[in-house]
Amino acid sequence: MSKKSPKNIIEDRKKEGIELALKNTSAMTKTTLLECVELLHCALPEINFDDINTSTKFLGHNLKFPFLIDSMTGGTPAAQKINTRLAQAAEEFGIGMGVGSQRAGLLSNKLAESFKVVRKNAPNAFIFSNIGGAQLSQGLDYQSIKKLLQMIDADALAIHLNPLQELVQPEGESNYLSVLSRIDELSSDLDVPIIVKEVGSGISPSVAKKLSATKIGAINVAGMGGTSWAGIEQIRAKKFNNKQKSNLGLLFWDWGIPTAATIFLTRNSVKTPIIASGGLRNGLDLAKTITLGADVGGFARPMLTPASKSYNSLKDFINQLILELKSTMFLVGAKNIDDLKSIEYITTEPLTSWISKVRK
Ligand SMILES: Cc1cc2nc3c(=O)[nH]c(=O)nc-3n(C[C@H](O)[C@H](O)[C@H](O)COP(=O)(O)O)c2cc1C
Numbered sequence: 001m002s003k004k005s006p007k008n009i010i011e012d013r014k015k016e017g018i019e020l021a022l023k024n025t026s027a028m029t030k031t032t033l034l035e036c037v038e039l040l041h042c043a044l045p046e047i048n049f050d051d052i053n054t055s056t057k058f059l060g061h062n063l064k065f066p067f068l069i070d071s072m073t074g075g076t077p078a079a080q081k082i083n084t085r086l087a088q089a090a091e092e093f094g095i096g097m098g099v100g101s102q103r104a105g106l107l108s109n110k111l112a113e114s115f116k117v118v119r120k121n122a123p124n125a126f127i128f129s130n131i132g133g134a135q136l137s138q139g140l141d142y143q144s145i146k147k148l149l150q151m152i153d154a155d156a157l158a159i160h161l162n163p164l165q166e167l168v169q170p171e172g173e174s175n176y177l178s179v180l181s182r183i184d185e186l187s188s189d190l191d192v193p194i195i196v197k198e199v200g201s202g203i204s205p206s207v208a209k210k211l212s213a214t215k216i217g218a219i220n221v222a223g224m225g226g227t228s229w230a231g232i233e234q235i236r237a238k239k240f241n242n243k244q245k246s247n248l249g250l251l252f253w254d255w256g257i258p259t260a261a262t263i264f265l266t267r268n269s270v271k272t273p274i275i276a277s278g279g280l281r282n283g284l285d286l287a288k289t290i291t292l293g294a295d296v297g298g299f300a301r302p303m304l305t306p307a308s309k310s311y312n313s314l315k316d317f318i319n320q321l322i323l324e325l326k327s328t329m330f331l332v333g334a335k336n337i338d339d340l341k342s343i344e345y346i347t348t349e350p351l352t353s354w355i356s357k358v359r360k
Pocket residue numbers: 017018021070071072073099100101130158159160197198199200222225226227277278279280298299300301302304
């Protein structure tokens with residue numbers, strides 16, 4: 001049997017990642033804890049629903065709504081179709097969009113096309129590139145980083161921190177040496193802002209502080225409770241008969257800081273703009289994350305599911321999301337996003353402990 005090239009290995013992994021995420025590989029026994037946030041009802045909103053203003057500015061870009069399509073895909077023919085639809089929606093709705101890790105795009109011109117379709121279909125939207133912290137640790141050079149930004153004429157670069165995924169992934173690269181210093185260096189050298197993101201295990205206060213000491217533009221906390229990458233890699237490890245990694249994936253399936261907690265803790269530690277993601281599933285979830293301290297929300301799997309069916313399914317989902325967000329704003333008396341950031345809310349257990357009892 002012939003040995004697969006790095007390009008084919010990445011292509012296969014991307015394909016499996018999409019297929020498994022579509023099967024709903026979410027946290028198993030734990031949640032985002034967004035259900036422990038209760039926004040106080042306002043019986044006297046004194047707002048005309050139709051006048052509610054959902055627009056916001058993020059990293060210098062005007063967004064019509066305070067959410068993004070989070071970094072997901074590219075690198076396979078199926079991904080090209082999905083990225084085309086996601087980009088069309090980003091352009092039509094005036095929201096932002098991230099592509100998935102562009103490592104595949106650096107290896108082959110054909111695979112680069114699955115990323116390039118994004119800028120072609122979203123000439124004006126806020127679009128961001130993506131690469132892994134592990135690749136920075138391995139010495140991915142400045143020229144390659146410029147190349148991946150140029151591939152989609154990117155407005156920002158997302159660098160993902162995924163130590164858990166790398167550990168469980170059968171072919172994972174669990175070397176995280178010097179990642180912070182590379183982020184620091186790039187945050188001074190690049191002419192677009194950097195977004196540092198997790199992929200589903202959250203950002204702790206100490207990591208947030210280290211990141212905010214660099215010149216990065218934003219942190220995407222990507223907390224626990226949504227898509228589980230330990231889960232996706234566990235299923236792949238099992239398929240490859242890698243028992244150790246499969247057991248590891250089961251043990252750490254729900255590892256991480258719940259999304260509601262990581263937003264609150266990060267906002268209370270640093271002033272850096274925050275993207276909230278990890279298990280946001282509707283407009284009420286989104287509104288809660290903004291009240292907890294996020295500037296915008298990010299949706300990955302909930303966008304992937306309709307985008308893999310048709311453009312109309314994706315539009316239906318986004319329209320529903322907007323209706324739910326505006327309805328929440330109406331019910332709490334928030335006429336714009338600044339109001340939503342400062343409304344009254346309570347937290348219940350176990351979130352209250354998460355946000356008040358972090359010890360060292
Ligand atoms: C199919 C799929 C592929 C993803 N690929 C990437 C990636 O390449 N780079 C990255 O930073 N995050 C990636 N993510 C993580 C998301 O950006 C997000 O942080 C995480 O899935 C949590 O959001 P969710 O619960 O809404 O899915 C991916 C998520 C999904 C569902």
